Every structure is written in C-alpha cells, then in structure tokens.
Amino acid sequence: MLKDITIGQYFPGETIIHRLDPRIKISIIVMFITSLFFVNRFFPYIFIVAFILIAISLSKVPIKFIIKGLRPLMFIILITFLINVFMTKGEVIFTLGPLSVTKEGLSQATFMALRLVFLVTGTSLLTLTTSPISLTDGIEELLKPFKRIGLPSHELAMMMTIALRFIPTLLEETDKIMKAQMARGADFESGNIIKRAKNLVPLLVPLFVNAFRRADELAIAMEARCYRGGEGRTRLNELKLDKKDIGIFASMALFFLFILSTRFI
Amino acid sequence: MNDIMIEMKDVVFEYKSYIEDEILVAVNKVNLTVKKGEFLVILGHNGSGKSTLAKMMNGLLIPTDGDVNVMGINTKDEEKIWDIRQKAGMVFQNPDNQIVATIVEEDVAFGPENQGIPQDEIRKRVDDALEIVEMSAYKKHAPHLLSGGQKQRVAIAGILAMNPDCIIFDEPTSMLDPSGRTEVLQTIKKLNQEQGKTIILITHYMDEAVQGERVVVMSKGEIKLEGSPKGVFKKVDKIKELGLDVPQVTELAYELQKSGININEDILTIEELLNVL
Amino acid sequence: MIIKIDNLNYVYNANTPFEKKALDNINLEVEKGEFIGLIGHTGSGKSTLVQHLNGLIRVQSGSLYIDGFDISKKETKLKKIRQKVGLVFQYPEYQLFEETIYKDIAFGPRNLGLNEDEIKARVIEAMDIVGLDYETLKERSPFELSGGQKRRVAIAGVVAMKPKVLVLDEPTAGLDPNGRDEILAEVFDLFKKGGITVVLVSHNMEDIAKIVSRILVMDKGKIVMDGLPRDIFKRRQELEDIGLGIPQITKFMQEYKARGHDINSDILTVEEAKEELIRYLRGNENA
Numbered sequence: 001m002l003k004d005i006t007i008g009q010y011f012p013g014e015t016i017i018h019r020l021d022p023r024i025k026i027s028i029i030v031m032f033i034t035s036l037f038f039v040n041r042f043f044p045y046i047f048i049v050a051f052i053l054i055a056i057s058l059s060k061v062p063i064k065f066i067i068k069g070l071r072p073l074m075f076i077i078l079i080t081f082l083i084n085v086f087m088t089k090g091e092v093i094f095t096l097g098p099l100s101v102t103k104e105g106l107s108q109a110t111f112m113a114l115r116l117v118f119l120v121t122g123t124s125l126l127t128l129t130t131s132p133i134s135l136t137d138g139i140e141e142l143l144k145p146f147k148r149i150g151l152p153s154h155e156l157a158m159m160m161t162i163a164l165r166f167i168p169t170l171l172e173e174t175d176k177i178m179k180a181q182m183a184r185g186a187d188f189e190s191g192n193i194i195k196r197a198k199n200l201v202p203l204l205v206p207l208f209v210n211a212f213r214r215a216d217e218l219a220i221a222m223e224a225r226c227y228r229g230g231e232g233r234t235r236l237n238e239l240k241l242d243k244k245d246i247g248i249f250a251s252m253a254l255f256f257l258f259i260l261s262t263r264f265i
Numbered sequence: 266m267n268d269i270m271i272e273m274k275d276v277v278f279e280y281k282s283y284i285e286d287e288i289l290v291a292v293n294k295v296n297l298t299v300k301k302g303e304f305l306v307i308l309g310h311n312g313s314g315k316s317t318l319a320k321m322m323n324g325l326l327i328p329t330d331g332d333v334n335v336m337g338i339n340t341k342d343e344e345k346i347w348d349i350r351q352k353a354g355m356v357f358q359n360p361d362n363q364i365v366a367t368i369v370e371e372d373v374a375f376g377p378e379n380q381g382i383p384q385d386e387i388r389k390r391v392d393d394a395l396e397i398v399e400m401s402a403y404k405k406h407a408p409h410l411l412s413g414g415q416k417q418r419v420a421i422a423g424i425l426a427m428n429p430d431c432i433i434f435d436e437p438t439s440m441l442d443p444s445g446r447t448e449v450l451q452t453i454k455k456l457n458q459e460q461g462k463t464i465i466l467i468t469h470y471m472d473e474a475v476q477g478e479r480v481v482v483m484s485k486g487e488i489k490l491e492g493s494p495k496g497v498f499k500k501v502d503k504i505k506e507l508g509l510d511v512p513q514v515t516e517l518a519y520e521l522q523k524s525g526i527n528i529n530e531d532i533l534t535i536e537e538l539l540n541v542l
Numbered sequence: 543m544i545i546k547i548d549n550l551n552y553v554y555n556a557n558t559p560f561e562k563k564a565l566d567n568i569n570l571e572v573e574k575g576e577f578i579g580l581i582g583h584t585g586s587g588k589s590t591l592v593q594h595l596n597g598l599i600r601v602q603s604g605s606l607y608i609d610g611f612d613i614s615k616k617e618t619k620l621k622k623i624r625q626k627v628g629l630v631f632q633y634p635e636y637q638l639f640e641e642t643i644y645k646d647i648a649f650g651p652r653n654l655g656l657n658e659d660e661i662k663a664r665v666i667e668a669m670d671i672v673g674l675d676y677e678t679l680k681e682r683s684p685f686e687l688s689g690g691q692k693r694r695v696a697i698a699g700v701v702a703m704k705p706k707v708l709v710l711d712e713p714t715a716g717l718d719p720n721g722r723d724e725i726l727a728e729v730f731d732l733f734k735k736g737g738i739t740v741v742l743v744s745h746n747m748e749d750i751a752k753i754v755s756r757i758l759v760m761d762k763g764k765i766v767m768d769g770l771p772r773d774i775f776k777r778r779q780e781l782e783d784i785g786l787g788i789p790q791i792t793k794f795m796q797e798y799k800a801r802g803h804d805i806n807s808d809i810l811t812v813e814e815a816k817e818e819l820i821r822y823l824r825g826n827e828n829a
Contacts, residue, residue: 176631180634185654201639206636224354226350228347234387235378412584442583443583443786513748513790514790516812526823539794
C-alpha cells in the first residue's frame, strides 16, 4: 500500500516540464492551489482541467500513474463528497431514510470532490516531474528571503533531503523488523484497535532505536565531511533562471490572474 | 618531519560509562606515527579501542590526554579543525548511514560543497572521484538501489572529492558480502598505489590486514604488536590470544614448524607455502 | 523428513517491468538432524527460500512441507509453522525492543501461549545455550550490551521457542573472530544435543567447512550444488565461476597435490591438513 502513494515519487524525464526551474514550478503550483480555493463556480474549472491536461501531456507522465496516486485518497474524496451531498440544504431531489439529497448538495459535493482531485493531481504532477533534490533546492531558494525573519531555510531543506534519502531505507527496515518479529510469533494483523496498537510496540521500538543510531552515525559522517551549516556552502548544481523559465512564469501568472478574476465576473 | 602524516603522542581517551558510573579507558597511552603514502592497518577485536583511535585522527574525538597532530596541526586547535578534516577524510562502517543525498553525484558533491569550492571545480572533482571508484555509470542513480559495495564506493568518492591526503577507513567492509568486500578492498589499494593517498585501514579481518605495508594490533586500548604483515602474523599464538585470526596457510606453516618440519620462511599466501614445501 | 520442497517457484513483482524470478524450481528434502550450510552470493535466492520455510513468504507455486504440514495450503495455521521453524535474521540485534533481556527472550514463548513457569524455564535454558548468565543479566536492558552480546540475546529469543528447524541467516556477520567462533560453537553445541535441524546461511566457506554436514549452493534462484562439504569443495572452478570460493586450506592442499605430491586433498581444516602433510612428508623422509 505504501508503494501506491505517488506523492513524493519522481518519474524521470527530460520534458519541458521536467526541465522547468523548480522555483517556477513551485510558484505555479502555489498559484494553482490559490485559484482552486478562490474559484466558486464550475465554469473556470474548464480552464483548470485544460491546464492539468496540457501539463500532463507535456510531462509525458502516464495518466495511469496519476490515477494510481489518487487511489489512496479516494476515501477522503468520497467522505468529502458524502458530507456535502447530505449536509447541504436546498431543493430536495430524493430522501434516503433520515437523509435527503438536494440539488444544491449534489452540485456542491461534485464541486468539492473535483477540487480535491485537482489539488492532488496538480501537486503530484509537481513531485512526479521534479526530483526531490531540485524540489528541496527550489524550496530553499524560495524561502531564503524569509531568513531575515529567522526562518532557517537551509536547515529545513537539509532536513527534507535527509528525510527523503532515508525513507526507502526505513521502509526496508520496517519490513525486515516486521518479518523478524512475525518469526517470533508476533501478530500485526488481528485483534481490535487497542490490541493492534499494542502489538506495534515490537516494531516501533526497534525502528526508533535504529533511527536514532542512524542519525548519530550520519551526524558524525557529515561532520567528517566538513558540514557546518549553510554558511559559505557552494552547490554542484546551482539553480539558474533562463528566459524560457521567466516567460513561462509570466504567462502562467497571467493565466491564474484571469482564473481568479472569474470570481468577480 | 615533512613526511609525517599523522603523529600520536601518549594519546589517552577516557569516557564515562552510561551504565555504571565509572571512567573507562578506550585508548591508553598510544604512540603512533603514520608516514605519508603509507598503507597502515590497525587490527583489533571489537572493543579493542581501534575505532576510537581512528576517530581521534581527524578530530572527531579529541584525546583526553596527549596530542594528535595531522600534518603538523594539533587536533585540539579548534580553528583548524576543518583543515584537519579536509586533509584526513574518513569512511565509516555502514554505507547507508553516511550517504546524505538522494542522487549519487549530489552526495559525492556534499563534502566540496561544505568547503565552499567553486561550482566548476566541484563538478570536476565529482566526476574524477566517481571515475576513480568506477561508479561513473551510476552518477544519476539513487543510492538506496545500489549494492553494499557500490554504496561504499560512493562514500569513498565523497571523501575523495574533498581532496584529502589521507583516508581513514573504519571497518569499511564489515557489513558487506564477499564481492562487496573485494570491490572495496581493491578500491582502497588503488587509492594508495595510484593516487598516492595515505591509507589507514581499521579492520578485524586478517585477510585485509595482510594487504597493508604495516600492521598495528590493538587490544585493550594498547598497541600489542606492530610490524610488517609477515612479522606480525608469524606470532600465531599471540595473535590468537588477542582474539584474532591468522591466514590458514600461516597457521599450517606454524603448526608444521612446531612438529619439526623445517619451514624457514614466514608464510602469508598459498603461493609462498607451495614454494617452501 | 522435516523439510520437503517440490517445484517451488517464486517471482517478485510479477507482471511488472521489475519482475524478478527469485526461486526457480526448487526441489529439496532435508532429514531430521541434518546440519545444512546454505551458500550463495547476495541475490541468489537464499533469503527468499529461507523466508518460505516459516511462511513469511507465501508459496506462489509448488509445495512445501514442514514436518508433514503443507504450508502452501491457505488453511495451514502459520503460527504452527512459526513454532516449528525458528528464523534468526541477519543482524538480529536490531530487533530487540523490551526493557529487560528476560522479557525480550520471553516474547516468542509468550506468543506461543505458554504459561509463566514454562516461559521462565525456556528463557533460562535459551540463555544458557547462548552463553549468557541468567542471574546477572535477566533484569538488564538489552540495549546496554555489546554488539556480540545483543546478538546472543536475539538468538536466544528464537531458540526459546524450541523450533524443530533453526535457520540462521549470517549469524556471524560483522563479528570479530572471537565473537564468530563463540556463536558458531554455541550453535553447534545446541545441534549436538539433538532433536534439532539447523540451516546456516553464510558467505563464509571457512566457517561452514568446520561444522556443517551438508552444503547447498544457490545461484540465480536454483540449487546448483548439494552434497557433502568435501565433495562440494572439489568443484572449485564451478564455485569460483559463481563468485564463491573454497577454504584457503582446501585450496592449498589441492594446489599442492596438483604439483605432483601424492596427498589426500580432501581437507577441511588446518588440523587435518597438518596431519596429512606430516604423514606425507615423514613418509618421504623415510623412503
């Protein structure tokens, strides 16, 4: 199941979307999310859908991949849909016992569900086309101006990089410890929720102990490699904006400005 | 004077035990000089103090008594600690816990980035380092998909990219399978012979120790034996007493000698024993 | 027969681009009381095979009987199988989790549903087998011990379940020569007491040569050799072709013989080599 989550997974490629500067990509996604929450009717969704479809086809990420990324979130989307369907008052279409479905509810529910689908598609498109390392570089660069007010942008980015680096290692370790404890008769699959939580102790304790040990060793290794914070560091791959990046950013900014303006038409 | 890489004078390292409230001595009055270009092996069982000794060679640990000088710089000189770490790089036991980045070349660049090397120069160093450890083909790969031996070679490249004069290997093969061990050992030998790096290899495997020019055997925080591999391993009983192995053929030669069969040479390899018998 | 495997196959990530055949038509019979050495390089399928033995990996195709129970059948209770086959993973010390050594070793027996007296008896026995002193250590935290001691606790945790088959995956990895010899000796002592079948997975031929009664060599998901250590080590070239070696002492004796000396090269230990050479060399002197 953990393997199904596409958020945070990178789909390598050499397309225009992949090559776009991560700072631009992150900014566009921020504008995209803002407009999603700003839009209050169906009509501007046409542009959003067009934007998503064009971006996907340019990125050459198979649609299958994106749909797979939606799957783990289906539950949340469904709940959102149901709450909206039953909780919105208005013109009743039909009733199911104590619950009634209204026309407004149906439209509101569809609207909200679509918003979530777009949100997930957009953000997973960002992580699918941007390697974790350039993603963190992008975030670090974008947060740099906030350093003055005490935001540790370099440290945050470093933590993200290390977290990403160790996710596969820890997943593998989880699997191994789980098997080892199962070989000693541990049961992770049955019982009620309290019992199950208790049964996780033999898994979680070693996992934490090992993670601390790893952290300790990693810190020593980083020190041996002269790591002393962000001050005076250079980079192998410095981010550079070219004309194309700026052009794309400008046109996207205009595009989302237009979508935002639909609220006032 | 100028051909000395690392000099340790009456070095002591004490630490406080977490379990019982007592002071333990990990390294006790060690004197050791490592020459530039040398391939030195420090052999010892677990808990013999060999890793503590290694960590004092680049200022990761500071001796509680005595002095460690790396190319003439005392490791107690806090202002020069980064110079020391640049000159004496260190590769650790667990390859997983020393790789920082999610892409091989980014990880190799980590050291020089920390040193503030200009971008063009980093690129060159990363490419060269990966070439030397024969991992250029994996430049863009994710480290977690590599084999143990490959990961360890990436870690070595990460140290090489810092342009050190000396590399300390702290049990670099103990978590690897036989093919990984061979890969790493070959890389280490190559660094010594072709790149002229001073090598200090910490290990408890005798088959690795025989590769060195000089072997120092540690136990209980002290140097118990020192000399060429042949000179050290011919003391079969002493080595065994220290909880270590000797090559099977060395042991055989020793046993035959004891039984009155005349073998007047020190034996380390199959070839040597074949020629004597 | 304690283990019987017929036509066992296993494919990872079936029907994806990452498809990988881990086990390729494995057939194997192991009798009670055998001491098996399982050898192969990383990725040869050893781990996959071993994890099948106690149902951690479910059979995809073929059949697998442990002590008469068919574990390929869905209805077979895995708990029963895990009681029969104890599996000690590589670096088992990283799975310790309890506050005290006693509790950690008791974890397995407790999961078997045993009563407190029986659990205690088993912890005492298991600690004795791996050479840990019960009285001084039972209340200590496993995290305070040295690496080698921690590993003993972890092995005791499996031994205390009294499995009929004990599988150890690289139990000496990362240990120094002393630690390695001690653990192997403890495993061998346990084996000699009888009633147990041991499968020792290892890369190290010299370790294996000293103690096992039968060697299985795996390569690319297949068992490519199966026989007595002496016979297996005669196939040096084949072993080297798949990235494995033979003990240095055996290699020496083979090469010595190849130089025209009339000796028996069926040698596994330094002791044997010494006796054979003394016999041969003395014989020459007298002649």
